[in-house]
Every structure is written in structure tokens, then in C-alpha cells.
Amino acid sequence: MQDTLQQRGPDSADPVITARNVSVTYDLEHRDAMVLDDVSIDLRRGEILGVVGESGSGKSMLANAMMDAVEEPGITTGEVTYHPEDGDPVDVLDLSHDELNEFRWEEVSMVFQGALSSFNPTMDIRGHFEETLEAHDYDVDEGMERARQLLSDLYLNPDRVLDSYAHELSGGMSQRALIALSLILEPQVLLMDEPTAALDLLMQRSILSLLADIKEKYDLTILFITHDLPLVAGLADRLAILYAFELAEVGTAEQIAHNSKHPYTRALLQAVPNLDAPTESMRPIEGTAPNPAHVPDGCHYAPRCPLATKECHNESPPWVDVEEDHRSACFHYDEADEAVPFDLEEVSDA
């Protein structure tokens, strides 16, 4: 059946951001450390794409590379193209300093984890909104009207929050205020790097459900980076699984959760403590993730993979379209479900 599928690669019909062969390297004394290795992925207009990876898998680098925000001395190579709704595609890695400033915030904006460190502690929240509007030559009165609307969309009391300093708000409130701030210049795309990681479970889920509403209301495209697969599974349309600086599998949330074709994804699904699964079905992943300065040749997962053959250790696996809109980077994708048994149906019904 797989043979009949056209090998389409990462292309999709209406992308907002296309990343092609994007790598980020750090030049170390003896050898280069590759923290993002040849990643190609589309962010499609109007979708929520969840990027899932363990810590140190390069998931933040992917978001940073998408807005050319990798810090020195990191070197970003490859192509990142932004496709505005109307107008010509923009080569993001080629933008000048001023163009980048405009591109960030007005077209693509980013929310980091830990809102407290994103806000200036000596300026009230109103100041942040006004400063951002002024710096981008927006009408402040009109902008503040939008700010109040955004804050109340996020279940915040605008008057109270605007007059507060970041430290006077709880973690969940300041994180929501930060999301409102990131949307003040009406960007098309929101990149979110673990935006809920430091928060309580209840606040995480509440923010996620607010995000789903806000995305509809403001016509956003969201890239949501997290280490927490179950958290994003219900929110995201598609999921991209990163392992050790390279993409392992990309597919819709259903395909990944129900029918993953990559041994790492399956092992990850198995390893996640889950409320519904019988506790016996949870198994840890053997071994540890590689260091960026010593990534294995061939498939990065090969040293931990139960399916690894000689081929896996020597060559990088090609992308295979395993079904419509679902691709896996594995030589043995068709054996993955047998080697790493994981049946969500069984697990959920138990």
C-alpha cells in the first residue's frame, strides 16, 4: 500500500512558513555541535502545529530559526520562507536588522516560558503595551482598546492587569498577559515555546482552551513547542516529533497517537504516564539521548532503537510517506508497531 503513495515530502498547499533543510550549528573547538540537523517542515496557514521533543532535542532552536533569532555564535543555515497572505514570499534568514524587527511582532511573534523574565520588572503592564505600539508606529489609543479586548478574552480584568507590575500577578496571570502582549500588533503567526511549562496543570489546560478560542477569533497560525505530548495532543492539528536535533515523524495528532510509524514516537507514547492507561503498560525508554557534539552517524535514535540494523547506524533514514499527510524518518517504519507495541484503543478502554 505504501508504494502507491506519492512521496510528497514536506510540501503542503498553503504554508505560512516553510523551513527547508534548516540546521543550526555551534562552532566548537574540536568539532561542530549540531543542535538542529536538516529539518524541513511547513507551518500551514490556520493550523496549530505541535512540536514535541525531550529537553535538549532542539525544539526551541526550531522556533528560533523560524524567526532568525538564534543567538550568536549559533549559525543558521538552510531556507526559511514566510508567505504573507497577500504579497511576495519573504526570505527570513536574509532580512536586515530593521526588517527583522518589523517582521517579528507584526507578522510573527513569540511567547516564551516564564513570563516574569519576559516583562521588564520596573515597568507596569500598560507600559509594555504602549511601548510596543509606539516602537512600531501604531496608534496607541486604538491599540490599547485592542489590548483591553485581548486581556478580557484571556479571562483577565484589563484595568487591574494594566496597572500592575509583573511581580504583582500570579504566574498564570502574567503568562496570559504576555500572550495578550504578543498579539497586540495583530501577527499572523504565534510561536510558543513551552508557554505553559512553569504553570500548574489546571492553569495549563485553561490557557490551552483559551488559546483554541483565541486562535479562531483572531485567525492565527500557532506553533506550539512542548515536551508534554498529552498536553498538546488535543489542541494541535498536526504533531512533529523531534528526537536529538532531527525530525522523527510528522503527522496529524490522530495519526501520531493512534498509528505512529516511528519507534521513538511509539516508545515516547509508552513512556508517558497517562491517567487512563493501565500502569503496567508504561515502560521507560532505554538509554539516553546523545550529546550535540557527538551525535551518532546515521539515524540518531539507532543506539536506543530495538529495530536498529547496520544500515541505521551508517545512513540517515529517508523520509517515507506512510499514509496521506503522515511521514516518518525510519528504515523500518513498517515494523515499528510490532517492535514497540502501543495500542491507544486498548490503553484508553482499560
Added chain:
Amino acid sequence: MSDRATPAANSWDDEDDDIVMSLEDVSVHFEKEQGIVESMFDEPETVQAVSDVSIDIPENDVLALVGESGCGKTTLGKTIIGVQRPTEGTVSYRGQDVWDARDGRGDVQIEHDDIRKALQMIHQDPGAALNPNRKVLTTLEAPLKKWDPDMSTEDRRARIFALLDRVGMEPPEDYAHRFPHQLSGGEQQRIALVRALLMNPDVILADEAVSALDVSLRVETMDLLLELQEQFNTSFVFISHNLSNARYLAKEAGGRIGIMYLGEIVEIGPPEEVLNDPQHPYSKVLRWATADLDPTAQKMTDPPVRSIDIPDPVNPPSGCRFHTRCPEAREVCKTESPELGEDAASPGGGRCAACFRTDPDHEYWDSEPLDGVDDAESPVLED
């Protein structure tokens, strides 16, 4: 209440002696710091971190405490292992009041030093819990040198190596001579665990001990805790904000889950009962907040609370503390506080919830619903 708290129970060979730690009506209050001018005019604000909690920890048991940050779960955990002095109530170790032993009050049956040794803790961030300038071996030798100064170097090392080997760090000689930064997060946490185990403790407080670890390491680390529990007969008080982790550990060990809200335990019992059939509305809310792996089963519904922000613990709401957010709150909840019941403290007490809704004859059912209660959605729960 049972006789375990009366002075008569303060003896070694009491029939209840498999209860290691016993807390009775414990409250912990913190006073907020004041400026000098403020302190002349105002009473200091007090935060009620823990209010009126009674709980028993038997040998070889797991108690998982779950709640939002600021609910007092860490303070309660520290009180259980005798690190935090309670403002009210008593904490006893095998019948001996811990703080009487500490202060040398009354007839001390068990020395405070022995109690201290028997109650250990592992912290959330293993990187911060280990001295970065010391080798693993030096870190691990320190407690043995302090408590057993006569032990020979060979014996000490043999003991440390055996334990390192036991937690899967092979070869132990190699790991013992590393610095903490040369270990992964999971390995650092295992060192912290070995340090606690060297004292042969009765109870270990694991405060968010797996939260900082990678997803793929969490199950592994919890499995290790369970294995060690069986082997060393240690009880764990496991603090987590994550229901899935708490369930895993409590279920595998046959222990209990306690749900905390603003300093109170609102529901406690075996994990399957508390999680599959929560009685307290707050437990239901936490259940809603825990993501399901299956995207199709997981709908993005609005939060089933009337306010998503937690109230200020300085002025906790009157009556039932959850009534300001509770989707089921009625007038009576504003004035009267529901009790958890007397059975809740003991491990055999089954499931208990502090909510009027568990009592079909309570006046709650004739009381007027509060504003917004009708509008709030009920949590979506698939059984």
C-alpha cells in the same frame, strides 16, 4: 479519634507501631514579613499553608499529595518528615512527639537524632541539591561520616558502591568519582536518592522528584522508587502537581492519593477511586486538567471552574475554601466548611471527600446556588 495520639500510646510496643508518622490536627501558618512602620500599626498577615490536617503514614506505604502550587503540599510534606514545625497540632514518629524530642520536653523515648535520620527528603531539582564542587563519593560519604564516625573507609565505600550499583549506576567506582555536572538529570536524581537511602530511612519525602526529569525518564525513576520501597521497606510521601505521576506511583504501591486545596486535604483515598470516580468538585477539575493521550477523546472545553485564578491564601475564602471557584457551590458553602471525616487519616479509611455533596441529606441540597453556578459547565468526564 483513636487512642494513638494520647500519651498512653507513646510506647514502643504499642499495637499501632507499624504507623511510622502520625499527624494530628496539624496547622502551619506563616507570617508575612513587615516593614518597621507597618509592624507598629498592623497585625502581620498570616498565610495558612496547612490547616487542620490529620494523617497517618504506615510502614512501606505511598502517600501522593497533589494540588496546585501554593496549596501547601510541600509544607505538609515537610511537616510530615519533621522539618517544618507545626503552628498547631502534633507530629509523632512511632508514638514519640517529634518536636518534644527536638526540644527535650517530657519523657523522650526516641532521640531526635534518630528521628531525623529516619526521615529523609529528595528535592525537585537534583542539580541544585548536590554540591557542584564535590565528587559524588564525597557527597555520599558526608552523612555516613556524621552519623557513623567509627565506620572504616573501606566499609563506607563498600556500602556506597553497593547502593550505587543497586540504583543501576554501573560501574559504581566510575560514577562515584564524577562531579554532578558530569551526570544526567536522571543520574543526579539517583544520587540524591542514594544519599537519602544511606540512612535506612523509614519515610522519604519526594518533593516533585520526577517533575524536572524528561518524560522518558519519569517512569523509570518512579519504578526505581517502587523497587527500593519494596526492598528497604521505606514509605514515600510523593508530592506532585501531576495526577498521572501520582497515580502511577500510588497505584503500583497500593498507596493513597490526597488532593489538596488551599492548605486542606479535600479528598483522599486509593488512586483508582479518587481518580476514576472523584467525589469532590475540585478533584473533578484536576481530572479535567489532566490531558488525555488520545486526541479524539480530548475536547477543548472551557475550564469547569468559575474563576481560573486561585484565591489569595492570606485571606482564604470562608466556609468551603473552594466555593469561590466551585462549579457546584451553593449558599451554604459560603458559611459552613465541610469535614473530611475521621477515617480519612488512617490508610484503611477508604476514600473520603470534604464536600457536602457526598451527604444526600445535607442542607446543601436545599440551598440556593451561587452566582454563575448555573452558567458554569460541568467537567467533561468519560467513564
